[in-house]
Amino acid sequence: MASKSKLQKFAELADNPIVFEKNNAMKGNWNTSFFKNNHPIVIELACGKGDYTLGMAKLFPEKNFIGVDIKGNRLWSAARVANLENLTNVAFVREQIDQLENYFDAGEVSEIWITFSDPFPRKGDAKRRLTSQKFLPIYKKIIQANGIIHVKTDSDLLYEFTKEMLTVIPSTILKDYADVYAMQKNDELYGIQTYYEKMHLRDNRTIKYLRFQLI
Numbered sequence: 001m002a003s004k005s006k007l008q009k010f011a012e013l014a015d016n017p018i019v020f021e022k023n024n025a026m027k028g029n030w031n032t033s034f035f036k037n038n039h040p041i042v043i044e045l046a047c048g049k050g051d052y053t054l055g056m057a058k059l060f061p062e063k064n065f066i067g068v069d070i071k072g073n074r075l076w077s078a079a080r081v082a083n084l085e086n087l088t089n090v091a092f093v094r095e096q097i098d099q100l101e102n103y104f105d106a107g108e109v110s111e112i113w114i115t116f117s118d119p120f121p122r123k124g125d126a127k128r129r130l131t132s133q134k135f136l137p138i139y140k141k142i143i144q145a146n147g148i149i150h151v152k153t154d155s156d157l158l159y160e161f162t163k164e165m166l167t168v169i170p171s172t173i174l175k176d177y178a179d180v181y182a183m184q185k186n187d188e189l190y191g192i193q194t195y196y197e198k199m200h201l202r203d204n205r206t207i208k209y210l211r212f213q214l215i
């Protein structure tokens with residue numbers, strides 16, 4: 001079968017009821033109107049093809065998962081898998097992450113995963129890193145008190161930058177793995193490997209992980 005064009009994928013994305021493209025109709029009502037239960041909501045930022053969202057949704061049917069990314073192509077792949085596997089505890093949002101407050105009420109989110117987000121190496125782009133002083137206060141607004149934030153990355157720069165930010169923003173680091181695989185910690189991270197993670201592992205890059213709470 002010929003592969004689908006971008007236009008076909010975007011049309012399917014627009015029609016998919018589990019995908020919210022620049023559409024914040026569920027703000028404050030994800031559980032009552034969409035998932036129709038009162039389970040905790042876990043979001044994955046920069047989800048790409050949604051590997052953590054999909055992997056955790058299968059492992060934890062008693063939680064709800066929402067992947068957020070701006071790239072429609074990648075979300076199309078993610079949503080397709082969710083549909084094929086009949087996952088009813090999954091949704092995707094296509095939006096810029098600095099818009100999260102328009103998508104979630106205060107405390108609506110219980111946990112945040114940030115998976116292999118772009119490190120934006122140029123100093124002038126530091127604000128664009130998803131753990132910068134621009135983004136952490138946004139997460140604080142939508143996450144419940146004591147909610148957990150996870151960061152998994154191959155980037156030394158993003159890992160060190162995140163730790164630096166956590167000295168500036170009131171927070172507690174709960175776990176700090178400088179080398180997830182040497183420390184045999186990926187099982188604790190549910191054994192999931194993302195699309196980008198697999199590429200980085202093929203390049204022998206070290207995978208790092210931080211778990212923290214914003215106070």
Ligand SMILES: C[S@@+](CC[C@H](N)C(=O)[O-])C[C@H]1O[C@@H](n2cnc3c(N)ncnc32)[C@H](O)[C@@H]1O
Nearest residue numbers: 046047048069070071096097115116194195196
């Ligand atoms: C390197 S990819 C990682 C994708 C996936 N998490 C993985 O590990 O395979 C980074 C993703 O972050 C998304 N992204 C980066 N900045 C973003 C932003 N401000 N808002 C929404 N998505 C963003 C990109 O579209 C891209 O899909």
